[in-house]
Amino acid sequence: xxxxxxxxxxxAGGSDRPTLTRRERNGETWLATEPATAGAxxxxxxxxxxxxxxxxxxxxxxxxxxxxxxxxxxxxxxALDLRGRRAVLQMRRPLPLEPALxxxxxxxxxxxxxxxTADEEAWVRCNNRSFAGHPDxxxxxxxxxxxAMAQPWFDPAGFLLAEGSVPVDEGGDLDGFCWTKxxxxxxxxxxxxxxxxxxxDPAAAGRGLGRSLTVAGLAHLSGRTGVAVLYVDDxxxxxxxxxxxxxxxxxxxxxxxxTAGDDPAIDPAIEADGPDAASRP
Ligand SMILES: CC(C)(COP(=O)(O)OP(=O)(O)OC[C@H]1O[C@@H](n2cnc3c(N)ncnc32)[C@H](O)[C@@H]1OP(=O)(O)O)[C@@H](O)C(=O)NCCC(=O)NCCS
Numbered sequence: 667x668x669x670x671x672x673x674x675x676x677x678a679g680g681s682d683r684p685t686l687t688r689r690e691r692n693g694e695t696w697l698a699t700e701p702a703t704a705g706a707x708x709x710x711x712x713x714x715x716x717x718x719x720x721x722x723x724x725x726x727x728x729x730x731x732x733x734x735x736x737x738x739x740x741x742x743x744x745a746l747d748l749r750g751r752r753a754v755l756q757m758r759r760p761l762p763l764e765p766a767l768x769x770x771x772x773x774x775x776x777x778x779x780x781x782x783t784a785d786e787e788a789w790v791r792c793n794n795r796s797f798a799g800h801p802d803x804x805x806x807x808x809x810x811x812x813x814a815m816a817q818p819w820f821d822p823a824g825f826l827l828a829e830g831s832v833p834v835d836e837g838g839d840l841d842g843f844c845w846t847k848x849x850x851x852x853x854x855x856x857x858x859x860x861x862x863x864x865x866x867d868p869a870a871a872g873r874g875l876g877r878s879l880t881v882a883g884l885a886h887l888s889g890r891t892g893v894a895v896l897y898v899d900d901x902x903x904x905x906x907x908x909x910x911x912x913x914x915x916x917x918x919x920x921x922x923x924x925t926a927g928d929d930p931a932i933d934p935a936i937e938a939d940g941p942d943a944a945s946r947p
Contacts, residue, residue, distance in 0.1 A: 681705030684712045688720075692805045695725040702733040707742040709734070713747055717925070728925045733918055743923040748945065750924025753900040757914035761859065762888040767912060774878035776844075779825040781815055784834050789827070792840040796865030800902070803863065819847055824886055828879060830870070842866035842875050844883035848890050859887030861896040864905075876908050884912075 678833035684704035689696050697716050699709060713730060713843045730748055737841060743751070779785045786808050814820060824846035832838025847862040849855075861883050866876045884894055896914065897906045 669797045679705070679708035679711065681708050683921045684709050686712050688716065691802070692810070694727040694729065696729045696731060697778060698731040699734070702735070704734065704738075706738045706745070708744045709738070710745045710748045713742065717746060721925075726782065727941060729922055730923045733920050739921045742855050747926060748923035750922070752922040752924075754897050754902050754920045754922055756895060756897055756920060757909050758895045758917045759892055759912070760891050760915045761884060761894050762912075763912070767884075768881060771877055771881045774828050774875060774882060776826040776828055776879065776882050777842075779827055779845075780821045781812075781822055783932075785827065786811055788838075788840050789843060792843060792867050793863070794873075795867050796842070798868075800862075800899075803865075819846070819849075824848065824883075826879065826882055826886065828875060830867070839861055839867065844879040846883045846887055848887065849895075856893055857891040858890035858893050858895045859884075859895065866875055867915040872902075876904075877911070880908060882917075907937055911926050 671780045677815075682701050682703045684699045684701075687700075688696050689698075694872050697713065697720070699713065704712075709732075717728055717730075729750075730742075730746075731754075734742075743749070779789060790806050790808055790811060794804050815822075826846070827834075827840050828842045830839045830841045834840065843863075843865060844861065845863045847860040849858040849860060851857045861880060864876065864879060864883065866879070887894055894914070895917070896909065896921070898908070898909060900919075
């Protein structure tokens with residue numbers, strides 16, 4: 667759960683007052699600021715003490731996540747020595763998919779995840795294999811899965827699994843999965859259907875399964891929302907390609923800047939050249 671941080675004193679800054687939320691994930695601290703219109707000086711004023719507090723509490727890797735403009739983000743990161751640099755794209759497309767896209771996609775047999783069964787361990791294995799080497803997602807556990815399943819939004823009907831050649835109930839593994847999440851309409855946003863996490867076991871990758879599972883996930887969401895959304899690291903070439911092919915477009919960029927250290931999230935290609943240079947394979 668996000669943990670709002672801040673105080674209720676009157677705001678004397680020069681721009682929109684930044685609100686900061688903090689969450690811990692897989693041993694790393696995430697600080698997110700809103701709104702995107704907050705200015706650099708005000709962001710430094712809010713973020714600096716939060717970073718210092720996290721470090722005092724023993725955090726070794728701290729990420730700052732924001733949708734602020736790149737120049738503002740660079741100024742804040744420079745002031746606070748946040749060196750790791752990633753661009754996470756929010757992509758969207760209308761639902762349902764065009765029939766031509768569906769017809770050009772081989773269907774895949776999927777079934778919902780069954781909480782409390784061998785599916786849980788099988789999902790953890792598949793997820794951690796698919797995301798090995800990726801920044802945020804490759805260290806899940808049955809405990810972290812159960813924590814997510816305890817959230818009010820969780821719906822096993824939208825957590826689609828593709829069995830491998832040996833079924834999970836016979837000791838086998840999954841070839842892949844597509845976990846979806848529905849966000850109810852809020853403020854000026856319509857209801858959004860998210861491709862929340864999708865992963866293909868590396869042994870089954872590159873054969874069209876990612877496309878088939880994404881299309882299955884979008885078909886599930888189509889009955890519930892009119893807009894599909896997902897987040898993808900700009901440097902994730904295979905995923906970018908998959909989403910481009912399925913008609914997703916970039917809605918906005920969320921920057922992630924990270925404290926220096928041995929953070930595996932820091933991609934030297936992005937660090938050196940900016941996100942666009944590393945976006946495609
Ligand atoms: C991204 C991922 C789901 C794609 O699944 P996949 O089964 O390997 O992909 P598909 O075989 O369905 O290919 C879909 C498209 O992506 C392209 N693609 C797949 N792997 C690629 C690669 N390594 N390099 C370049 N393009 C690639 C395919 O060519 C295809 O495009 P095309 O129709 O124009 O040929 C899979 O690689 C994966 O699990 N990656 C790790 C986890 C991850 O990054 N998930 C997404 C997070 S947002």
